[in-house]
Amino acid sequence: MKLNYQPALLFTALTALTFTACKPGKVSQATDEDAAKKVYVAPGKYDELYMFASGGFSGQVASYGIPSGRMLKVIPVFSQNAENGYGYSEETKPMLNTSHGFVPWDDTHHPELSKTNGEDDGRWLFINANNTPRIARLNLATFKTDEILELPNVGGNHASPFCTENTEYVVGNTRFSIPLDAAKNVSIADYKKQFKGAATFIKVDKNSGKMNIAFQLVIPGFNYDLAHAGKGPSHDWIFFTCYNTEQANTLLEVNASQRDKDFIMAVNWKKAEELIGQGKGSKVPAKYAHNVWDEKTHSASSTMMNEVTMLDVQKYPGLIYYIPCPKSPHGVDVEPNGELFVASGKLAAVIPVFSFKKMLKAIEGKQYDGDFDGIPVLKYNAVLEGEVEKPGLGPLHTEFDGQGYAYTSMFVSSEIVKWKIATREIIDRIPTYYSIGHLSVPGGDSRKPYGKYVIALNKITKDRYLPTGPELTQSAQLIDITGNKMKLLLDFPTIGEPHYAQTIPAEKIQKNSVKFFKLEENNHTYATKAEKDARVIRKGNRVDIYMTAIRSHLAPDNIEGIKMGDEVYFHVTNLEQDWDVPHGFAVKGSNNAELLIMPGETATLKWNPDRSGIFPFYCTDFCSALHQEMSGYVRVSDQGSTIPISYKIGDNPLAKK
Numbered sequence: 001m002k003l004n005y006q007p008a009l010l011f012t013a014l015t016a017l018t019f020t021a022c023k024p025g026k027v028s029q030a031t032d033e034d035a036a037k038k039v040y041v042a043p044g045k046y047d048e049l050y051m052f053a054s055g056g057f058s059g060q061v062a063s064y065g066i067p068s069g070r071m072l073k074v075i076p077v078f079s080q081n082a083e084n085g086y087g088y089s090e091e092t093k094p095m096l097n098t099s100h101g102f103v104p105w106d107d108t109h110h111p112e113l114s115k116t117n118g119e120d121d122g123r124w125l126f127i128n129a130n131n132t133p134r135i136a137r138l139n140l141a142t143f144k145t146d147e148i149l150e151l152p153n154v155g156g157n158h159a160s161p162f163c164t165e166n167t168e169y170v171v172g173n174t175r176f177s178i179p180l181d182a183a184k185n186v187s188i189a190d191y192k193k194q195f196k197g198a199a200t201f202i203k204v205d206k207n208s209g210k211m212n213i214a215f216q217l218v219i220p221g222f223n224y225d226l227a228h229a230g231k232g233p234s235h236d237w238i239f240f241t242c243y244n245t246e247q248a249n250t251l252l253e254v255n256a257s258q259r260d261k262d263f264i265m266a267v268n269w270k271k272a273e274e275l276i277g278q279g280k281g282s283k284v285p286a287k288y289a290h291n292v293w294d295e296k297t298h299s300a301s302s303t304m305m306n307e308v309t310m311l312d313v314q315k316y317p318g319l320i321y322y323i324p325c326p327k328s329p330h331g332v333d334v335e336p337n338g339e340l341f342v343a344s345g346k347l348a349a350v351i352p353v354f355s356f357k358k359m360l361k362a363i364e365g366k367q368y369d370g371d372f373d374g375i376p377v378l379k380y381n382a383v384l385e386g387e388v389e390k391p392g393l394g395p396l397h398t399e400f401d402g403q404g405y406a407y408t409s410m411f412v413s414s415e416i417v418k419w420k421i422a423t424r425e426i427i428d429r430i431p432t433y434y435s436i437g438h439l440s441v442p443g444g445d446s447r448k449p450y451g452k453y454v455i456a457l458n459k460i461t462k463d464r465y466l467p468t469g470p471e472l473t474q475s476a477q478l479i480d481i482t483g484n485k486m487k488l489l490l491d492f493p494t495i496g497e498p499h500y501a502q503t504i505p506a507e508k509i510q511k512n513s514v515k516f517f518k519l520e521e522n523n524h525t526y527a528t529k530a531e532k533d534a535r536v537i538r539k540g541n542r543v544d545i546y547m548t549a550i551r552s553h554l555a556p557d558n559i560e561g562i563k564m565g566d567e568v569y570f571h572v573t574n575l576e577q578d579w580d581v582p583h584g585f586a587v588k589g590s591n592n593a594e595l596l597i598m599p600g601e602t603a604t605l606k607w608n609p610d611r612s613g614i615f616p617f618y619c620t621d622f623c624s625a626l627h628q629e630m631s632g633y634v635r636v637s638d639q640g641s642t643i644p645i646s647y648k649i650g651d652n653p654l655a656k657k
């Protein structure tokens, strides 16, 4: 095959050009007093919005107050989190179980708020794990990860997760096509024949939010990059971007940039649902983990699933269509009315705007430009509404403000471009520092954008902050979009790479926020609901310590009779019934460092003492004036010791059960 290095060269040249164009140095775009007022949230006052940003390679989600940019909380999802014991405590470990075993660190990209009638409803936030493909559902009442579902047959779950208009489904699609599980062990050179995509449709229960894989569509082996579901008139459809329609399996940088156009894949999910309903899918063996958190037992369980329903799209005409799209498209975004959709080609010189109406017409009139593996390719011009010309370099993502304007991020020229949807004329552009990836307008991918701001989620910060060695902070920038001209208000650091963020008015979340867990509803197997029931039970070499925590003591606080070779479980119940009174727990030498236990909750730390002696334990969260007194001792004796189990606190006799 003849290698054509041009696209790569062009891209490198453009990148180089950018860094000369916006060279680090003092930037004239200084924020003024007016900007300061707009982001100032006085002490004790609340922010107007919550922003949920992906932590990228941190595997977590972080929430920030907007407009202040103050970080409120890191919500652990796909990585262990030392701040609160997620992935360390016995209760949370199953959340990180996969068909590959325990995976304690992954890469997240795209937070997606659940939708009702196309609007962000503030109930759940979905986010993808790229590397070991999974989708998580976070509960926005508790700011906890409630569920994680692994996706079989998928490599690099990047086109994920995206909700349909009423969260009927959340979808995830494969970035790195692979042979389906059934075919698995084939030569990489057989890519074109054996590698496939699997677009996964996950049914979301209306009330509980519980996820289950409804079906997977077997689709040609491309790289599926991103997606967005239709809304209003386009409700039944979902759009995916595809790159590497060349189906290269090596040196993609060059080989996947050969064709002038790749595709948008339009999927009629309603039709797919019907076909599945008619029993057209086939059940295929597949191994994947389904992990669910239960807030009554304060524990997670992991179930290994073993089959999935697949539907081969080539057998069902009318299910999917390809729309040619300028070179290597990244984001595909649907405007609030659901009529137009915009694709951003990383290497394209224009931003194409497609019309849903025209798409239906082109399908009806069979205006095809041939087919790909039997799937009709619609004529570009038949679906095109128009192109945004000379938008900038390296368009990635577009969001909308609900006032008729679109905002597109330009990675290479490092800017946000504002354009008018109706005429596609460019209204304004503002530099970002530097190399913006995604951008987020509050509600910007919903039917009713809240508008007011656009937040730039940047890839590089260079000189924007005090240096911190070779690794610099990641960063977002808040931009005011209320006027005709965009105005930079604030830079603020983020945790990890903020790939994408979604931003929602605070009132939609604030009112549902849980303050503490009711002790009487705690159904944890090892819950201890009153101090008098605290106890230590030996069964063989397993020792269960039923411990309670309340300001300012742990009960029991003197424990003896533990022996080398024992497996010790500290089940600590926080008896507090008040907002913001967590207790912590740590015991010397435990490699599972510590726990953080919310009021009303029970959490378990497993400990294998590695030597005999006296081990102090204590509360790690400064909870009261006598927090430093909240401690105790456990005595570990040699293996053959005959010292019986005993435990106490002060002179209080504790339960003997």
Ligand code: RUQ
Pocket (backbone or CB within 6 Å): 109, 110, 158, 330, 396, 397, 437, 438, 499, 500
């Ligand atoms: S992708 S820019 Cu997952 Cu756009 Cu990050």
Ligand code: CUA
Pocket (backbone or CB within 6 Å): 549, 550, 551, 552, 582, 583, 584, 619, 620, 621, 622, 623, 624, 627, 628, 630
């Ligand atoms: Cu409990 Cu400090």
